[in-house]
Amino acid sequence: MRGWIAITRRELAGLFVGPLAWALLFIAVLLQGWLFVLYLKTSGGDVDLALRWTLGESWVFWALLILVPPLLTMRMISEESRTGILEFLLTAPVSDAAVVLGKFTAAVVFLGLLWSTAFLYGLAVSSLGIAPDWGALAGGWLGAVLCSALFSAIGLCASAMTSTPIVAAFGAIVLNLVFVTAPLLAGLSDQTWVRAAVARVDVIDHHKGSFLAGVLDTSYVAFFAAWTAFFVFVAVRAVEARRWR
Amino acid sequence: MALARRSADYDWRSRLSIGARVVVAVVLALFATLLVTWIAERSELRWRHDLTAAQENTLNPATVRVLREMPRDIAVDVFFSAPEPPFHIVGREVQDRMRRLLRLAADQSGGRVAVEDHDLSDRTRLSPRTQARRQELGLAVIEPGGLVAVSSEGRRHVLRLRGDLADLDPGNADSRQGPVVPPRVAGFRGEEALLGAILKVSEGRTPIVVFTAGHGELDLDGPGERGAVLLARELKAQGFQVQSWNGARGTAFPAADIAVVLGADQRFTDAEFAELATFVDRGGRALVALGPRVVGGESSPEALLARFGAKSRDSGIVCMPMPSVSGGLQTGIPQCAYAVVGFEGMPAQNPITDPLRTADQRVMLFASRAFDRVAAPRGARVLDLLRSAPESWLEAPIDGTDRYDYAPENDTERTRYSLAMQVAFPPVRNPDATLPSSDPARAESRILAIGSADALANHLLVTNRDFVVNAFDWLASREYRVRVESTNRESRKLDLSDPVPVSRVHTVTVILLPGLCLCLGLLTLWLRRRST
Known part of the structure; x- marks a missing residue:
């Protein structure tokens, strides 16, 4: 546990000292802010709807989610493996799981921070006398964080499997795209079982159908937790595999 | 160094063995993931909490x-x-x-x-x-x-x-x-x-609808304009069982929930008429739609309706002036025989017409007869269900023919005519009588009189489908309106007509927050460069 926290701290510090995290944060916040105003205008000023669009109803959210976590996690293991830092880490008195979990937690905290700008948008409109539905907003934010956790785990998994960050990012983006677009492609199929099978891994539907609607449902939490745990597990195995390569 | 030393210790067999173990572990993990998500979906293990202020996600x-x-x-x-x-x-x-x-x-x-x-x-x-x-x-x-x-x-x-x-x-x-x-x-x-x-x-119940046959009624298998195959299909899709009955063959009226007389242009036999009338008297339901030609006589469809309080006029069909290309109203064309009834011609708070009114749907009738109220059974409620536009007139056929010129005389009365009537009354109790098939405790007899059988024919059914479905639902007492309070989400809307609030939101979200990120990023970069 102590190792996990130490790694998380180290990763967070590394993220916020480097320019990449700030550049990503700047681009994402600018885009989200601009779109929030746009959504407000197109929804006839509906604050709740505009916030929902910001946190998952629009394709821009999913585009950010496909791109940002891989860019954030691509260096976390592969770069350290290339530079040899990972070897020191793995020989330190921390488990492989703690190393992966620490990096994963740092990525999720960063993305959680990114999505929490929605609360600031809520505060901004609240100062004008129109308070949003804070409960629904919290639900949407939680869902966005859980989606980010899943995509970060995928990113880490890709990062653990290669020593080239750009390959890791590319692999993770492709995998994220598969996750997001599979249900859309399955929708074209006439086979009910294909659609039913793909619906079980439909990330967009699980986010929109529950958290974004303002519902906290253990089934949906378990969906994200289970798939995230799976990819984290694969990432830990991939790091362990480095020992015998 | 340590890793390199360790990896040198592994020969290919060990690597294969470890690799296989990793693959097995990953497959097991995948299986566990699917199992966890499947178990979590079980309703008995599920817990959910509605986070919205208005409990929008909580079902009644x-x-x-x-x-x-x-x-x-x-x-x-x-x-x-x-x-x-x-x-x-x-x-x-x-x-x-x-x-x-x-x-x-x-x-x-x-x-x-x-x-x-x-x-x-x-x-x-x-x-x-x-x-x-x-x-x-x-x-x-x-x-x-x-x-x-x-x-x-x-x-x-x-x-x-x-x-x-x-x-x-x-x-x-x-x-x-x-x-x-x-x-x-x-x-x-x-x-x-x-x-x-x-x-x-x-619902488990399948109400039986019996159509009379053998008197020139619309053909339930007829695919043409004046056939009724679409009606039969629609009723089956709505969960009704459709049968036909030709009393002239000597068979008794079957156990049914609804009797339908669809455009008969010949009289019933006295026995048939008596069967139909008794069926309704005892709590049965009937829909009688008239054709454009008057049948007349004591055992006619008109007489059946008159017995229950809806007397059809014999002097012609209801016509309406039609809008022309120039925007004015035109008469003298066959289209005048189409009577289009909008919300203003339908009663409110009625199970048949209320959904049509709120959806701004229209009902279209062709060559419709008009109805007047006459003496109805004791305790009956008689209601005009569809009323024509105020410019309507009664168009009499050209002498000796079934044709019309659709041109009203100057002194012709222009008024609203009743094109459909709804009648409900307490049934006459008679222990010897045959009761409707599925509901012996039926509380009232119900009759629907429609001036135009064409309103239910293939060529108008697509337009009138909702009206027809609502009518049969009412006749079959399939009023499933479980009252669930109409919900209105609390309106949280920014006034977009006022540019000040929008501008403020824009300043915070597009300028201040991204600007803060940029400044902090630049500061970090500067500090980092200074330290190196």
């Missing part, structure tokens, strides 16, 4: 009970399309809320309600699946905004966006007619409508 207890106890699985097909102005924004709001409601219902039902959302964004390239479902459900036309089809084992019920799912207020876009008011959702009734539809398609 009545809905929960119905979902838990419904005897059959339900399929819900969502065919939402872009709503037309001025409802393009509020229509989307209703669609959004309905989708969320359907998700809740599907979750609550433990998989017994299957929701399928069809993409209608490009109507020229619908997926084969969407086309197949539309065909199966008999949805030839989908109006702007779209609809939701609830079906189960061949039965279906269609819920339209405007009228069934929500009441939409168009507001006022013309500043000359008072302050500008944007369109709004006056009331969201999605849960009530869904509940009613589920009850209807999942």
Whole structure:
């Protein structure tokens, strides 16, 4: 546990000292802010709807989610493996799981921070006398964080499997795209079982159908937790595999 | 160094063995993931909490009970399309809320309600699946905004966006007619409508509809304009059992819930007439739609209706002036025989017409006869169900023919005529009489008199489908309106007409927050460079 926290701290510090995290944060916040105003205008000023669009109803959210976590996690293991830092880490008195979990937690905290700008948008409109539905907003934010956790785990998994960050990012983006677009492609199929099978891994539907609607449902939490745990597990195995390569 | 030393210790067998173990572990983890998600979906292990302030995601207890106890699985097909102005924004709001409601219902039902959302964004390239479902459900036309089809084992019920799912207020876009008011959702009734539809398609009862035959009635297998094959199909899709009865062959009137006389142009035999009249007297239900020609006589369809308080006029058909290309009203053309009845010609708070009024739907009749009220059975409630436009007149046939010139004389009376009447009265108790098939405790006899059999014929059924379905539901006492309070989301809207608040939000979200990130990033970069 102590190792996990130490790694998380180290990763967070590394993220916020480097320019990449700030550049990503700047681009994402600018885009989200601009779109929030746009959504407000197109929804006839509906604050709740505009916030929902910001946190998952629009394709821009999913585009950010496909791109940002891989860019954030691509260096976390592969770069350290290339530079040899990972070897020191793995020989330190921390488990492989703690190393992966620490990096994963740092990525999720960063993305959680990114999505929490929605609360600031809520505060901004609240100062004008129109308070949003804070409960629904919290639900949407939680869902966005859980989606980010899943995509970060995928990113880490890709990062653990290669020593080239750009390959890791590319692999993770492709995998994220598969996750997001599979249900859309399955929708074209006439086979009910294909659609039913793909619906079980439909990330967009699980986010929109529950958290974004303002519902906290253990089934949906378990969906994200289970798939995230799976990819984290694969990432830990991939790091362990480095020992015998 | 340590890793390199260790890896040198591994030969290819060890590597293969470790690799195999890793693969097995990953496969097991994948299996565990699927198992966990599957277990978590079990309704008995599920816990959910509605985070919204207005408890928008909490179903009414009545809905929960119905979902838990419904005897059959339900399929819900969502065919939402872009709503037309001025409802393009509020229509989307209703669609959004309905989708969320359907998700809740599907979750609550433990998989017994299957929701399928069809993409209608490009109507020229619908997926084969969407086309197949539309065909199966008999949805030839989908109006702007779209609809939701609830079906189960061949039965279906269609819920339209405007009228069934929500009441939409168009507001006022013309500043000359008072302050500008944007369109709004006056009331969201999605849960009530869904509940009613589920009850209807999942009920065990199959009401029997018996059509009289052998007197020139519309043919139930007829595919032509004046056939009634579409009506028969629609009734079966609505869960009715359709039969026909030809009393002239000497068979007794069968056990039935509803008797239908559809455009008979010959008299019944006295025995047939007596059977039909007794059936209604004893609590049966009947729909009698007249053809344009007067049959007349003591055992005619007109006499049957007159017995229950709706007397048809024998002097001709109801005609209306039709709008011409120049915008004026035109007479002297056959189209004048079409009587179009809008909300102003329908009573409010009526189970047949109320859904049509709220959805702004019209009923079209062709060569319709007019009705007057006459003495009705004791305790009867007689109501004009459809009334023509005030410029209507009664068009008499050209002497000695069945043809009309559709040109009213100057002194011809122009007024509203009753084109359909609804009669309900307490049945006459007689222990010896044959009771309707499925409901011996039926509380009232019900009659629906329609001036035009064509209103139910193939060429007008697509237009009049909702009217016809509502009429048969009323006749069969299938009024499943479980009252679920209409919900209105608390409006949290920024006034876009005032540029100041929008500008403030823009400043915070597009300038201040990104600017803060940029400044902090630059500061970090500067500090980092200084330290190195």
